[in-house]
Amino acid sequence: MKVACVGGGPAGLYFSILMKRQDPSHDITVHERDPAGSTYGWGVTYWPGLLDKLHAADPASARAIREHSVRWSGGVAHIGDRVTEHHGDEGFGIARRTLLDLLAERAASLGVRLTFEHAVSDESEAPDADLVVACDGVNSALRGRHTGHFGTEVAAGRNMYVWLGTTKVFDSFTFAFVETPHGWIWCYAYRYEEGRSTCVVECSPATWTGLGLHRAGRAEGLALLERLFAKPLDGHPLTGRARADGSAQWRSFRTVTNRTWYRDNLVLVGDAAHTTHYSIGAGTTLALEDAIALAGALRGSPRLQPALARYERQRKAAILSAQSAARYSAQWYEDLPRYIQLAPPQMFALLGQRHSPLLPHVPPQLYYRIDRAAEQLQALRRLKRWLGPRVARTLHAHSGAARR
Incomplete structure (x- = not known):
């Protein structure tokens, strides 16, 4: 062929x-x-x-x-001046x-x-x-x-985003949400090779224009984002490519x-x-x-x-499940004000549940309580499966000893 x-x-x-x-x-x-x-x-x-x-x-x-x-593990979320962590997830970057x-x-x-x-x-x-x-x-x-x-x-999605790099090394998949006078702006960051990480920045169109990012040149825009994300970046610079006219490569996802x-x-x-x-x-x-x-x-x-x-x-x-997950994930970020005022652990938990088709239709606090109750029920079921054979063996041993 x-x-x-x-x-x-x-x-x-x-x-x-x-x-x-x-x-x-x-x-x-x-x-x-x-x-x-x-x-x-x-x-x-x-x-x-x-x-x-x-x-x-x-x-x-x-x-x-x-x-x-390179391998990263767990997740970290910076929400304003608060930080919360999640352990367990593992992934790779290249x-x-x-x-x-x-x-x-x-x-x-x-x-x-x-x-x-x-x-x-x-x-x-x-x-x-x-x-x-x-x-x-x-x-x-x-x-x-x-x-x-x-x-x-x-x-076309509603939010604007830009794909950047940084010398800050993120050992966990990191989220950072920063409140500005024009609304929230956030980033996703992960390591992809020794000494380098990817940093994707996203915000609503109102925040994008309110901060002046729609008219900022590459250098000016990067300087502003470095100030906004100074805490998770630990002072490391951001790098990004410019269009032919010198503007940053902001776009909406298609x-x-x-x-x-x-x-x-x-x-x-x-x-x-x-x-x-x-x-x-x-x-x-x-x-x-x-x-x-x-x-x-x-x-x-x-x-x-x-x-x-x-x-x-x-x-x-x-790909049906991935397409569904992606659609609801994008919607979660577009509806960020619905979740951002929760306590950080709750907000981060719902961030992990953003693929759910039920979440947009249930009050966030109620969804969180239902999710925790379901998790506890699963834990009890796992404990029951673990204890069952052991209790049975113990009772069998005791009954055998009594007969002797």
């Missing part, structure tokens, strides 16, 4: 790796419009379960990704550029051709390809030429959905097919899982269309 992957992100690179592993005779080219080594974003986060899936699909790249990742370099190196070692500074905006530009994989992101040019067929819908994911020999993967709000940290994971599913659907299949249909069915079903 001759394959053209349009877009050199995680989905396209990983798909090319898996296809070459399945059959080295596949003729695969990855077309990337940007120069080699250039990328957006700072670091990405993922959860331990992804490593198991990557190891099953390609142990070599899984080992490389794990070796270049620099996006490092991830792409590792996947590109692995793909090239298997015989995949990588072409940079080569934009492909139409399937006709890959005329001999048996399969064209559109992994060209949220603004997919290939998808854009057939929006009617794909049934593409794009919904949720992309498609009614169908393929057309003839063109198939969508990753952000070209679907997006999930960054607050659940699933974008890169879902893109890699798309690649695994597409390669699996094509394995040993003599006919392309049934394989693409099978891929679409599997992935649409698989």
